[in-house]
Ligand SMILES: [Fe+2]
């Protein structure tokens with residue numbers, strides 16, 4: 001699937017793998033899709049004559065073979081050690097911490113800053129999911145939860161500005177915010193629920209995807225049955241990672257383990273039904289499906305929230321806890 005081509009042949013839309021150590025190029029990742037000419041210029045400035053391009057992940061045709069003339073040996077990036085990039089000091093962007101602590105910031109600006117920089121934090125966590133980073137992210141998510149709980153204006157702004165690309169970290173924040181808003185409504189008059197723990201469970205629900213082959217996660221198209229089976233390891237893997245990190249209460253770990261279980265027993269991994277599924281996981285499931293429908297994929301357009309809710313009510317209602325879904329719809333009134 002990967003082809004070695006000359007850097008002279010690079011075009012926008014190619015999914016490249018840089019054959020140099022992570023510290024020797026200016027990019028955040030060793031593998032990425034080229035989005036603009038500036039990235040091509042920077043790749044060439046790394047003094048590379050050839051580069052690996054993954055044809056399956058590219059949006060454009062990739063030449064079959066290399067151009068002649070440049071015979072420099074090419075190191076496979078898989079042989080290059082990628083350092084642990086993020087640690088507990090660098091995981092949360094400074095801008096996120098500042099926005100969370102800034103009491104004078106206008107509500108819409110605050111929502112945007114918190115949203116954008118939480119995505120960055122989640123992206124970093126998915127790159128470096130160490131136990132220490134999980135614990136750090138949980139502390140920051142607790143502050144985000146406090147913001148959602150305390151400030152109705154910022155939380156409704158957060159719901160409004162969610163973007164809908166296909167990245168796991170964007171999805172994690174969208175589901176985190178949306179599920180928290182539902183939990184806020186449901187548990188408004190109760191102090192029996194630890195919403196900070198719940199927030200962490202919602203934001204981290206897909207953490208197990210770090211154990212899924214990136215080629216499957218990034219596949220620009222529908223998954224085959226085998227790929228889908230592989231993808232379905234993520235709830236249990238996430239549960240296991242969080243248990244090992246000892247970072248979440250038992251019941252909030254069930255959010256991670258059961259967020260793909262459906263009310264009618266047609267979900268996975270255990271095909272649980274109704275009350276066999278933890279209530280917190282039933283909340284997460286609704287937010288998860290809603291975000292999947294309202295997000296863009298290479299094989300489908302994003303649905304508008306109203307259309308997604310309609311489809312969920314008309315064609316998927318058996319998947320959800322009816323009472324929770326009715327409350328979820330009210331969030332968008
Ligand atoms: Fe998931």
Ligand SMILES: [Fe+2]
Pocket residue numbers: 171175205206288
């Ligand atoms: Fe998800």
